[in-house]
Structure formats: structure tokens, C-alpha cells
Amino acid sequence: MKALCWEGVDKLAVERVPDPRIQNAHDMIVKVRYTASCGSDLHLLGGYIPAMEAGDVIGHEFMGEVVETGPDVTKHQVGDRVVVVSFIGCGTCWYCDNDLWSLCDNTNTNPGIGQGLWGYEPGGIFGYSHAMGGFMGSHAEYVRVPFADHGAFTVPEQIDDLSAVFASDGVPTGWMGAHLGGVQAGDTVAVWGAGGVGQMAARAATLLGAEQVIVIDRLPERLAMTAQHVGAETLDYSRTDVGAELRERTGGRGPDVCIEAVGQEAHTHGPEYLYDKVKQQLRLENDRPIAIREAIMSCRKGGSVFSLGVFAGLVDKFPLGALMNKGLTLRGAQQHGQRYLPMLLDRIANGEITTSHLATHVMSLDDGPRGYDMFKNKKDGCVRAVFQP
């Protein structure tokens, strides 16, 4: 089959690779209809995520049609139209049973790597390095879905394919940031990053009762999209002092909940950016924590900060003093999509959440390298490149 493969830092290629097959009894095979680029893929592309191998199929946000089921799959049948959560959960360990699906104990096939890096390993994910299980990704004609009864969800008729694809990752990740970030009725919520996940986090905050939601970015097309489709206030960090602006807009208090949806390649202006960029390139720190520093400093006393953006390792100049002395709650997670998807699919079906506007560039899988170039370099207003295998 055809697949988009990682070939090295900033190198992608469309290749012929073996078709996936049923390897475990709970597997099924999905014929991919749409598969979306995600900001976290850019970290793979940039070489900031360890344990990638030339020829690995990337991609983790997808929907499609079931074409084969393993003997222990009971929920799905051939022909079902499904969206699949990007994190793989077994459904039967303590973590899955407690709705902490991305922390599944049984789906990371290389636990020694994760335990070495982070103490304990997270669960497996499609197309996201061998440190995260070594599962081939969705930028391909077909994909193997382990524990399919738990990770795949039938798409309601009212939802078209292009809207459904973002229920795989962007929508549940954003929802989780607002939910586990503790958004309450009447809150003011600030979201760093107006990409797909940031927009979905902002929409979730509104639906959870926030009275004021402010999204921070520098790209005018993304800020305009956020205002139009999400209904949030926007703030261009390249034109103003974010901390001062947030204080002004919140009566001097600061936001109750701050959600960071940027991750390890955050951008800013001035010497701070240069400092982090140099340290990252020299591998003296893995990640540029610019946005989460700002979130911690901007958050009101006793507030909550949630890290949604992907980080891989160690960061420098982390404002632990602000965290401790202001009494903040800091939390982070990869997405627990299985926990939220039935509810989120209902909300997409009834129009409370819209997603298809995120697919600014829909193209053939053959155009994968060009799509990622547009996505990475924000060409032509690209928010998400979505591929049709």
C-alpha cells in the first residue's frame, strides 16, 4: 500500500509498504478515508521526538471504513464508518477503567524506553515513534487498529467524513484540557495557540460554562478563524504584552484557567526565543517552554494551568517559584479520547462543535510532503493539511 513515511529530520516521502494485517485478536483493519496532519507531527519532523526509524509511517488522526476484524472484535463489523482515537487503550487495565486511557498499561510495546525517559511509560499511539509503542500510523491506505472495540467509534450519519476526522484527536484533546483544567461556570479561560487543538479547547471552555475565553496566537488567519468559528476573544502576542493585556481584560485578576496548546516548539519574539532556540538546537534542553512559562506567569493566584501541547523531555527556566508561591495547579496529559468521544460526537452532530473549517487544505496522500511543508511553514493560511489516501 501507499504510505507517508518519516525518512529523517525534515524528510518525508510517499512509499510502498506492506499492507497491515490482523496481529492480535482484538485488532481490526481500517481503510483510511481522511487522515489529518497534527502539530505534534511537526515535532517528529523536526527530530525532537526520540526513537524514530527511517520508513516509519506517521499520522495519528484519522477516520475510515472497517474492512477486516479480528476474532475478538465484537462492537464493529466490516463496512462500519468509524473514527479512531489516536491513543490506544486496552480497556481493561486500571488506567483505562479509571478513564485515563492515554496512560494504558498494556499498549506500549516498548515500556523500557518510556520508563527510562519518564519513569513510567504512557500508552501506545499510532505513528508516533517506537517510544510510544511502534504502531504504524494513519497516513496510509490502511491502518491496523489494536483494541478496536475500545478505540474506534461509529460515526453518526449527521457527521460528514471531514468533520469526523478531527474527533480522532483535536476535539477530545481540546475538550480534555478544559475539562481536566477545571473550567467552571463563570470562569475566564486563556488558551495559548489558535491551531486545531487550541480552538477546540476554547470551544470546550465555552461549552463548560466559561464567561470569557481568550485565545492567543500571532497568525491573523488563525485568530480570525477562532473568532468566527469558536466565538472566542483573540489576542495577537506579536503586537502586545500578553501579561498586561490579560490583566487588563480580567480586571487585574488574571485568567482562572490557562491552557497551553502549543508544545515544545513554541515561538515568541526577542531574546527569550533566541535563548531557547539555541539551547534546543544544542540539545541542552529538549523543549522550548515559552508558552507554558507565560501561562504560569499570567494565571491568577490559585488558578489552574493545563499542558496540552506535546513536550518530550527537559525544559529550562521553568517558573517553579511562580507555580508554588501563587498556589497554582499544574496538570497535563495526552488525550483520554475514549472517555469523551460518545459525548463529543453528539455535540458535533447537533452543531455545538464545528470542525470542518480546520481542514484548510485537503489533498491526496501523494501530496503529503507538500502538505506538511505548507502546514509547518504556515503557508497559504494552512491550519491543517488533510490527506485522502
Added chain:
Amino acid sequence: MSKVVDAATTVPRWAVKALRGLTGATDQRPDRADGPGRWLVVTVYRKAEDVRTQVDDSGPLSRMRGEIELTVRPAPGDKGTELAARPTTSDDGQVDARRRLRAALRETKSILECGEVVEPSRPGSSHPGPAGQLLRAVTARAWGEGRL
């Protein structure tokens, strides 16, 4: 799975040692050189009787019964059952025995909790390159490595 671990022992020890040091996955040493190895423990989200039955009747731990001692006890907070194992004799700092034991404990947990051990995608890349070959040496051992 243990076959994979065994096959990986042909990888140069210096390379594995360097990688394990880089990732912090250093192996634990026994407290006493002449005593039994340290306990390795997994918590299985199943009842103690289910765990005992699996360990006694079949599976990778039953095949190691002559080499290890086992304990089974309830985990606090309804988290399941703690299954602990250690070699009955000193391993003299050799990592292979502990790697096999970790792999067996993980396999037992996975079979008890979800009925199977999930596999990574196979085949992997047809052209992994030099860095990929090194990574394969690591992933071939990763099931038996870690802080367990």
C-alpha cells in the same frame, strides 16, 4: 516475546549500556552480591485468585518456577493484585535474568488483563538506516527493560 529478548543479547554490550545510561534506564543492582535479586513487582488489575491461577497453571512465570520465588498480595485501594518475583539465587549483577523476569511479569499482567500481549506493527521499516538499526537493538530489549 522472550525469544525476542534472547535474540537481542547478541547486541554489543557497550552500545546497550550507553543507550541505557542516556535514557536513565539503568538496571537495579541487588543490595547484597551474594543474596537473591531485588523483587520485581507488577500490579495486575485482577483478583488475587485469578493471578494465582494464572501463575500456577501456565504462562511464562510457571516456566521459571525453579528459578524464582513469587508472592501475590492485594493492592491497596482496589487497584488489583501485586505480583512480585525475584530470582532465588544471586544473579551476580547479570542483567539477562532480570530482563527475562521483567518480560515474564509484563506478559503475565497483559494476558490476565486483556487476554493477549499486543504486538508492535510488523514488519517494521524495510530501510531503517544506521540510527534505525541501533533503535532496533533497543526496542528488541525494551520489553524486558525499565524500572519495573
